[in-house]
Amino acid sequence: MRGSKLIKKILYYESVDSTNDVARRSAGYGLLVIAERQESGRGRRGRVWISPYGGLWFSIVIRPLHNESHVPLALYNLMAGIAVVEAIRKLGLDAHLKWPNDVIVNNKKVCGILGESMRDRIIIGIGINVNVDLQEFPIDLRGSVTSLMDELGRRVDREDLLVNIIRGVEDICFRFDKDEILTKWKYFDITLNRRVKVFSNGKVIEGFAIDIADDGSLLVVADGGELMKFSSCDVSIR
Ligand code: BTN
DSSP states (O other): OTTOSSOSEEEEEEEESOHHHHHHHSOSSSEEEEEEEESSOBOGGGOBOOOOTTSEEEEEEEOOOOOSSOOOHHHHHHHHHHHHHHHHHHTTOOEEEETTTEEEETTEEEEEEEEEEETTEEEEEEEEOSSOOGGGSOHHHHTTBOOHHHHHTSOOOHHHHHHHHHHHHHHHHHHOOHHHHHHHHHHHBSSTTEEEEEEETTEEEEEEEEEEOTTSOEEEEETTSOEEEESSOEEEEO
16 A cells, blocks of 8 residues: 555454444544454445455544545545446456445445444445355345355455555545536446435335435335435345
C-alpha cells in the first residue's frame, strides 16, 4: 500500500471475530484490517457472514468526506461496490451490482459490503469469496453464492485484487463526484428496470425498481402505484 492516500497502517490477522469489529475498536483513520478468516463475520441486517480461509475479508477506516453537504453512508457503499466490480472485471469476469451493494457473478453472490459509520469514522467492510471452498457454506446458501475461483477455474491472487480494490476506492473517494458515482453504479446494476420484492420493516412490497436516488436509496413504484424510497432493506429480483 506504499503511496496510498487512503491506507496508512495495516493490521493483519490469521483469525479475528470480525474485521469491522477490530476496525471499530481501533482508533484513527487510514487503517486497513485484514484477516485470513473471521469467526464472527457480520453481514447486513445482523446476518452471519461465513468467512473461511481463502477469502478476502477486510475493512478500511476512512475519514468522512467533507463536501458541500453530508455524504450519506449509502454512497460510501456504492463507491466500494463500484471499486470491487471494476477490480473483478479486470480478472475477466462479468461482475454486476445488485442494490444495495451485493456483487454478483453469473447470478450468484460473490461479495458483500458492510458500511458502518461511527462518530467521526466510516468503516467499509468488504468480503469476497476469492479462493474459498464452497463446501464450507451451509447447504441452503450453496445455490446462491459463488467464488472467483469457481467462476474462473483457477486461483486468484488475493493481494493483487486487494490492491486494485483499494486503489479503486481511493480514486473514486478522492475525486468524489456524485453524478459519476451514480452513473457508474447504474451501469453495473442489475436491479433497476426490474420487478422487485422489497423486504422492509417486516413487510413485503412488490413493485418496479425505477431509480437510485442521490442519497443512494432505491426508488420503487409499488404495485398500488405509490412511489416508495428505501434506504436499507433486502431486495429480490423477480
Ligand atoms: C452482506 O452482504 O451482508 C455484507 C457482508 C460484509 C462482509 C464483510 S467481510 C469483512 C467485514 N467484516 C465483517 O464482519 N463483515 C464485513
